[in-house]
Amino acid sequence: MAILCTTTSPAEKEHEPKQDLEKDQTSPLIFNPSLLNLQSQIPNQFIWPDEEKPSIDIPELNVPFIDLSSQDSTLEAPRVIAEACTKHGFFLVVNHGVSESLIADAHRLMESFFDMPLAGKQKAQRKPGESCGYASSFTGRFSTKLPWKETLSFQFSNDNSGSRTVQDYFSDTLGQEFEQFGKVYQDYCEAMSSLSLKIMELLGLSLGVNRDYFRGFFEENDSIMRLNHYPPCQTPDLTLGTGPHCDPSSLTILHQDHVNGLQVFVDNQWQSIRPNPKAFVVNIGDTFMALSNGIFKSCLHRAVVNRESARKSMAFFLCPKKDKVVKPPSDILEKMKTRKYPDFTWSMFLEFTQKHYRADVNTLDSFSNWVITNNNPI
Ligand SMILES: C=C1C[C@]23C[C@H]1CC[C@H]2[C@]1(C)CCC[C@@](C)(C(=O)O)[C@H]1[C@@H]3C(=O)O
Numbered sequence: 001m002a003i004l005c006t007t008t009s010p011a012e013k014e015h016e017p018k019q020d021l022e023k024d025q026t027s028p029l030i031f032n033p034s035l036l037n038l039q040s041q042i043p044n045q046f047i048w049p050d051e052e053k054p055s056i057d058i059p060e061l062n063v064p065f066i067d068l069s070s071q072d073s074t075l076e077a078p079r080v081i082a083e084a085c086t087k088h089g090f091f092l093v094v095n096h097g098v099s100e101s102l103i104a105d106a107h108r109l110m111e112s113f114f115d116m117p118l119a120g121k122q123k124a125q126r127k128p129g130e131s132c133g134y135a136s137s138f139t140g141r142f143s144t145k146l147p148w149k150e151t152l153s154f155q156f157s158n159d160n161s162g163s164r165t166v167q168d169y170f171s172d173t174l175g176q177e178f179e180q181f182g183k184v185y186q187d188y189c190e191a192m193s194s195l196s197l198k199i200m201e202l203l204g205l206s207l208g209v210n211r212d213y214f215r216g217f218f219e220e221n222d223s224i225m226r227l228n229h230y231p232p233c234q235t236p237d238l239t240l241g242t243g244p245h246c247d248p249s250s251l252t253i254l255h256q257d258h259v260n261g262l263q264v265f266v267d268n269q270w271q272s273i274r275p276n277p278k279a280f281v282v283n284i285g286d287t288f289m290a291l292s293n294g295i296f297k298s299c300l301h302r303a304v305v306n307r308e309s310a311r312k313s314m315a316f317f318l319c320p321k322k323d324k325v326v327k328p329p330s331d332i333l334e335k336m337k338t339r340k341y342p343d344f345t346w347s348m349f350l351e352f353t354q355k356h357y358r359a360d361v362n363t364l365d366s367f368s369n370w371v372i373t374n375n376n377p378i
């Protein structure tokens with residue numbers, strides 16, 4: 001039997017808004033992929049309700065390619081981006097300038113991390129209420145609708161201090177043998193941070209705001225990098241790798257391996273985004289939706305799993321500096337007159353998703369109500 005019982009304590013769950021973070025009634029499970037993917041019957045906690053079960057044979061999303069090397073990327077791209085972001089917030093970037101060998105190294109090391117015995121990965125175990133560390137599914141955090149995945153997340157700070165937070169994280173939590181991992185993911189996060197600033201210029205132009213405005217807003221950032229491993233599953237039609245959600249962060253830059261799995265809910269149906277190793281999938285998160293006063297959409301998406309192959313993806317979640325006030329620029333507010341969301345900081349929003357609310361389609365609205373009703377000071 002692959003499921004082991006443990007006495008791990010559940011995540012902190014006080015101060016519930018509309019949707020309750022589920023209380024653990026029983027001892028949480030441990031998700032050990034090397035054993036679990038052989039099971040023909042999966043534990044109930046991994047079975048999703050019928051209305052959320054994955055659909056097969058879905059259409060492919062018509063998602064634009066933005067060529068960042070092209071001379072007209074600043075002429076044509078803002079219009080194409082505006083069209084995609086007012087509809088669903090997803091686009092692909094190609095010729096992005098991130099080295100192919102860096103991407104390959106990041107995938108190779110991710111594979112060797114997740115291939116380790118569970119006890120080795122658990123040296124980086126994510127603690128209750130924290131967003132970083134190793135999580136084998138979210139067995140200690142949620143008790144139903146568990147995702148069929150294991151993840152390793154770490155913080156990246158771009159703060160001009162020359163600090164190498166990612167490198168230090170690997171050596172401090174996993175030991176000196178992980179120095180090489182730390183170097184590769186430090187470089188990868190720096191590449192993602194620079195790429196996201198280029199994309200911020202284009203988003204600024206698309207919204208008719210000065211091109212430096214959002215670049216400046218995110219120049220310093222407190223971002224999150226996440227490695228996702230979705231093991232094969234004998235009953236992929238019953239579960240999900242990542243449940244339906246909108247990213248609470250500002251901008252996500254995702255690199256998927258060659259295995260299908262990412263789906264976006266557009267025009268009332270799930271649509272897939274086919275893997276393309278040369279492209280990054282970029283999507284608008286809730287915090288950028290708030291910064292654009294709701295003009296650019298943060299869209300519902302999820303990841304499905306399959307019987308045959310493991311799937312890997314790497315997500316860089318660009319987030320503002322923790323205490324920077326998130327409010328739309330005056331250029332937008334002068335045109336729109338009414339504010340859609342209250343002022344907040346990323347630190348408040350992160351706490352909301354880690355301690356009070358499981359991110360889903362309604363995260364931003366629930367968070368806004370929580371900020372307003374609790375009269376949260378910033
Ligand atoms: C701030 C974050 C919370 C999550 C990781 C980052 C950005 C996306 C969020 C998440 C992926 C949305 C789906 C549900 C979630 C629990 C997951 O399946 O991983 C979310 C992350 C989290 O709360 O850890």
Ligand SMILES: O=C(O)CCC(=O)C(=O)O
Pocket residue numbers: 226228242247254256261262301302303312313315
């Ligand atoms: O793995 C994927 O394709 C998507 C993962 C995702 O949406 C997330 O981690 O926020």
Ligand SMILES: [Fe+2]
Pocket residue numbers: 245246247252301
């Ligand atoms: Fe996501």
